[in-house]
Amino acid sequence: MMRSTRAPGSRSSPKSNRGVLSRCRICGAQTLKKFLSLGPSPLANNFLTTEQLRRREPYFPLDVCVCTTCWLVQLADVVPPETMFAQYLYLTGASPPMRLHFAGLAADLVRRFSPPRASLIIDVGSNDGTFLEQAQAHGLRGLGVEPAANVVAVAEARGVETLNAFFNMEVAERIVRDKGPARAVVATNVFAHVHDLYGFVAAAVRLLAEDGVFVLEVPYVVEMLDRLEFDTIYHEHLSYFGVRPLTLLFDRFGMQVTHVSRLKVHGGSIRVYAQRPRDAAPSQAVSELVAQETARGLGTFETYELFAQRVHALKHELTGLLRQLKARGSRIVGYGAPAKGNTLLNFCRIGTDMLEYVIDTTPFKHGRYTPGMHIPVFPETRFQSDRPDYALLLAWNYADDILKKEVVYREQGGKFIIPIPHPFIVS
Ligand code: JHZ
Ligand code: ZN
Numbered sequence: 001m002m003r004s005t006r007a008p009g010s011r012s013s014p015k016s017n018r019g020v021l022s023r024c025r026i027c028g029a030q031t032l033k034k035f036l037s038l039g040p041s042p043l044a045n046n047f048l049t050t051e052q053l054r055r056r057e058p059y060f061p062l063d064v065c066v067c068t069t070c071w072l073v074q075l076a077d078v079v080p081p082e083t084m085f086a087q088y089l090y091l092t093g094a095s096p097p098m099r100l101h102f103a104g105l106a107a108d109l110v111r112r113f114s115p116p117r118a119s120l121i122i123d124v125g126s127n128d129g130t131f132l133e134q135a136q137a138h139g140l141r142g143l144g145v146e147p148a149a150n151v152v153a154v155a156e157a158r159g160v161e162t163l164n165a166f167f168n169m170e171v172a173e174r175i176v177r178d179k180g181p182a183r184a185v186v187a188t189n190v191f192a193h194v195h196d197l198y199g200f201v202a203a204a205v206r207l208l209a210e211d212g213v214f215v216l217e218v219p220y221v222v223e224m225l226d227r228l229e230f231d232t233i234y235h236e237h238l239s240y241f242g243v244r245p246l247t248l249l250f251d252r253f254g255m256q257v258t259h260v261s262r263l264k265v266h267g268g269s270i271r272v273y274a275q276r277p278r279d280a281a282p283s284q285a286v287s288e289l290v291a292q293e294t295a296r297g298l299g300t301f302e303t304y305e306l307f308a309q310r311v312h313a314l315k316h317e318l319t320g321l322l323r324q325l326k327a328r329g330s331r332i333v334g335y336g337a338p339a340k341g342n343t344l345l346n347f348c349r350i351g352t353d354m355l356e357y358v359i360d361t362t363p364f365k366h367g368r369y370t371p372g373m374h375i376p377v378f379p380e381t382r383f384q385s386d387r388p389d390y391a392l393l394l395a396w397n398y399a400d401d402i403l404k405k406e407v408v409y410r411e412q413g414g415k416f417i418i419p420i421p422h423p424f425i426v427s
Pocket of ligand 2: 068
């Protein structure tokens with residue numbers, strides 16, 4: 001199903017099954033303007049087995065555009081979703097802070113909307129059922145929709161009923177027929193993965209009861225720009241949302257963004273609530289964030305050009321620091337093997353000459369190699385027994401928790417390198 005494209009640096013024209021967008025995926029205008037190219041890149045979650053190391057790896061362009069009409073930041077290159085999501089190595093529950101986060105989301109839903117007992121809650125892109133498990137603990141009825149069969153098996157094993165499917169109108173119709181309408185449709189860290197945003201929202205609206213609420217969580221583009229989180233750019237993430245483009249999108253469905261709150265997860269995200277207009281008036285937070293986005297320059301192309309310049313400067317700073325440490329004979333490993341780590345490693349060309357290995361808590365990733373740079377991934381125990389001089393914190397979004405967890409390593413002289421927004425060493 002998946003065809004190989006060019007290797008990095010190769011000049012041959014890319015052959016691939018990808019699609020290239022000429023119109024903005026929200027407003028439809030032909031006003032996409034490229035501001036950053038991260039080069040041909042492998043798929044960020046395509047951790048390779050030893051067997052796959054011997055074959056040619058698929059590479060796709062990783063160019064970022066902004067629509068100068070509605071100012072949605074987006075990728076024009078669309079890798080077919082089956083290529084990325086039919087099997088998925090990321091497990092939400094592998095990161096303890098995410099378990100806490102989703103317990104908070106379940107409590108928030110109950111507090112704000114007081115759903116009656118056994119109300120139906122649909123989680124789209126439900127992964128291993130971490131959120132629905134929490135919703136079920138509040139007496140709600142959960143149903144997940146998840147395209148990756150290997151991940152569905154993990155969710156089912158923890159008692160979360162999950163449909164193995166990509167979410168669309170047909171799936172929504174089927175759920176309404178079999179289970180009735182939903183009190184809430186939740187979509188966390190999946191909306192950015194969706195090429196057909198209109199089809200997705202139409203299906204969610206079809207699924208919602210009259211008084212239902214659509215709850216989205218997406219990484220916030222303002223945080224990406226402010227904190228130089230360029231590594232969150234990879235093929236899975238087709239859109240980088242601000243509040244303004246989201247209000248335009250929901251408006252087309254007669255839905256209103258009624259509240260937005262800012263969250264710490266994934267380097268800074270927004271939780272967005274959309275409802276039918278008669279259910280609630282928008283909170284002040286919605287207009288405040290839209291105004292802040294304009295003040296931050298989100299509607300000006302120079303803002304994005306400046307970001308691109310800062311990304312290139314960061315690459316030089318980080319690789320310079322790593323080279324300096326290696327020249328002194330230090331041993332360095334990678335801490336965490338998040339998808340975004342692979343954007344960072346590939347863009348900065350950091351390979352086994354710099355990092356001996358990376359460690360990660362996700363069993364699916366163990367024994368594999370990072371896409372592109374081919375660094376081996378080991379369980380955490382390797383790090384604990386080995387105690388290298390430095391750990392490059394690829395999972396920088398969990399810095400607080402990881403620095404606490406690794407207090408013994410740090411007390412024994414181990415140091416962390418936090419790569420963004422500026423390389424920073426923590427003893
Ligand atoms: P983490 C994910 O991206 C997946 P990733 C997805 N593509 C998405 O959209 C974004 O989030 C928003 C490990 N770890 O959560 C677990 C440790 O080893 O930053 C994970 O593999 N030790 C859907 O992949 C990785 O790090 C630890 O102590 O960038 C973190 O991945 C902890 C806390 C985590 O997301
Ligand atoms: Zn647009």
